[in-house]
Each structure stands twice: as structure tokens, then as C-alpha cells.
């Protein structure tokens with residue numbers, strides 16, 4: 001039997017209602033201590049709202065959440081010392097330098113005066129920001145801004161770090177550097193809760209992933225488990241003669257597809273319902289007087305699995 005580990009974040013039936021909208025709808029999960037937990041979902045799924053409830057930035061409508069065993073509402077003061085928060089929009093001061101920003105955060109978090117400077121130096125070095133210690137925040141590149149924002153959330157050595165879409169808008173290189181730094185932080189013992197709408201990122205960085213759609217968790221597991229769970233999912237590859245039709249025309253006629261796209265000399269269709277898509281492809285070919293020169297199935301990749309999972313929840 002697997003030895004049960006304690007939950008760094010424990011969420012039970014957590015709900016947030018805005019008027020008639022259930023932005024987060026009775027979600028429950030446990031993030032184990034030492035994990036990188038990916039919270040994956042499309043725009044508007046409820047990721048930011050969840051993070052904001054967990055870190056005490058917005059009220060909880062109902063349900064409960066604990067961080068390292070402490071209630072995020074009733075024991076807010078204890079929780080605040082245990083967590084670091086990297087919001088989707090940076091909260092640092094434009095006119096302060098990297099060094100000044102971190103020193104200010106350290107002061108705000110109550111880091112003792114005697115160790116502040118040492119901690120700030122350590123963080124600047126860890127994030128490759130030492131060269132930029134005297135650069136004003138407003139003059140840093142996007143990637144460096146993001147890194148400094150993360151550094152600022154770590155001044156008080158939190159046990160759990162929340163990051164809301166930390167790599168969105170970053171170029172490939174900055175994104176990779178950030179992934180490496182987050183993995184290293186995690187290796188040093190920080191539990192990481194990271195939201196993203198990027199499937200590749202979630203599968204690449206997470207030990208476990210929860211997929212959220214329309215306020216509900218629709219799947220949860222390790223990347224391998226999620227892939228296996230949906231491994232029966234297939235993508236239909238099809239080619240027509242004398243030539244492949246316009247995508248718009250296909251989209252209009254082939255119902256039951258989650259996605260249709262052109263790839264090289266053929267068309268790929270992610271089906272919601274395989275049988276009806278194949279049937280509709282045949283019908284479509286007859287309708288347009290085309291011949292189907294190729295039709296085969298292949299297994300889906302991570303991004304296509306995500307479409308399938310999110311599509312099913314509709």
C-alpha cells in the first residue's frame with residue numbers, strides 16, 4: 001500500500017458564486033507536500049478564482065480549504081506565513097530596482113532585518129537577476145519581470161508557492177528557464193501550485209494535474225494516468241482527392257468534431273464521437289463529389305487529450 005502523505009493543500013467542496021455564475025463549483029482535491037501540482041484549464045475555467053480563494057484574496061462562498069492543516073479563513077495569519085503568491089499581474093513597484101523591490105517585500109513579510117539582505121541576495125542570484133539588481137522594475141524584460149515577481153513571493157521562505165499562469169506571454173526560452181527554476185525550487189522542498197492553460201506546460205512540469213472546466217474539476221491524476229485514462233482517444237486523419245476542401249466547409253458539415261485542422265497534405269479531426277465523424281466524412285465526400293484517398297486513426301497527444309476532456313465536460 002502506498003504510504004499516505006500529508007496534504008500541503010487540502011480543498012473540500014470549495015465554491016465561489018458571482019451572482020448567478022458558479023465560477024468555482026464544489027471542487028475537492030489534495031496537493032501532496034513536495035508536489036508540483038498543475039491546475040489546467042481554458043480561459044474562464046475558474047483557475048484564478050480558485051487561487052484567490054486559497055490565498056485569502058477573495059471570499060469563499062462555501063466549502064473549505066486547508067494549507068498545511070490550517071484553515072485558510074480562520075487561520076489566515078498562520079497561512080499567510082506559509083504561502084507565497086505570484087499573481088497573474090505583477091504587484092511590484094515600477095520605479096524601484098530589483099534589489100529595492102525584494103527588500104521592500106522582505107520588510108512587508110516581516111523578514112528580520114538582520115537576514116533580509118542575505119535572503120534578497122540569495123534570491124537575486126538564484127533567479128539570475130544579480131546583474132540587474134540596480135535596474136528599475138519597469139526597465140526589465142518580460143521574462144526578468146516575471147522572475148523577480150516570483151523571487152518577491154519567496155522572501156519569507158514559504159512552504160507552498162502559488163503561481164497564476166506564470167509563463168503566459170513569455171517566449172520559449174524564458175519559459176524554459178522558468179520551468180527549470182521552479183523545478184529546482186521544488187527540489188529544495190517548496191510545494192508548487194501552478195495554474196496554466198497550456199497543456200504542454202502542465203504535462204511537462206507537473207507531478208499531478210487537475211483539469212478544471214467551467215468551475216468543475218473534470219479529471220485529476222499524474223500526466224501518465226491522465227494519458228492512459230484517455231488513451232482510447234484517437235485522431236482521425238483523412239485526405240481527399242482531387243484536393244482537400246476548405247476548413248470552413250468541413251467544419252460546417254462534419255458534426256461531432258472537437259477540432260478540425262489542416263496538417264501537411266491531410267486533414268486531422270479530433271472527434272468527440274468517432275463513429276459519427278467517420279460517417280459524416282463519408283457523407284461529406286459524396287456531397288462534394290470527392291474521393292477519400294486516405295483515412296486512418298492515430299492516438300492523441302496531450303493537447304488533443306485536453307480538448308477531449310474539456311469537450312466532454314460541456
Ligand SMILES: Nc1ncnc2c1ncn2[C@@H]1O[C@H](COP(=O)(O)OP(=O)(O)O)[C@@H](O)[C@H]1O
Nearest residue numbers: 018021023041042043044045046047048049050
Ligand atoms: N470579480 C468577478 N465578478 C464576476 N465574475 C467574475 C469575477 N472574477 C471572475 N469572474 C468570472 O468567473 C469565471 C472564472 O474566472 P477566472 O477564475 O478568472 O478564470 P481563469 O483564471 O481560469 O481564466 C469567469 O467566467 C469570469 O468571468
Ligand SMILES: [Mg+2]
Nearest residue numbers: 047048049088
Ligand atoms: Mg486566470
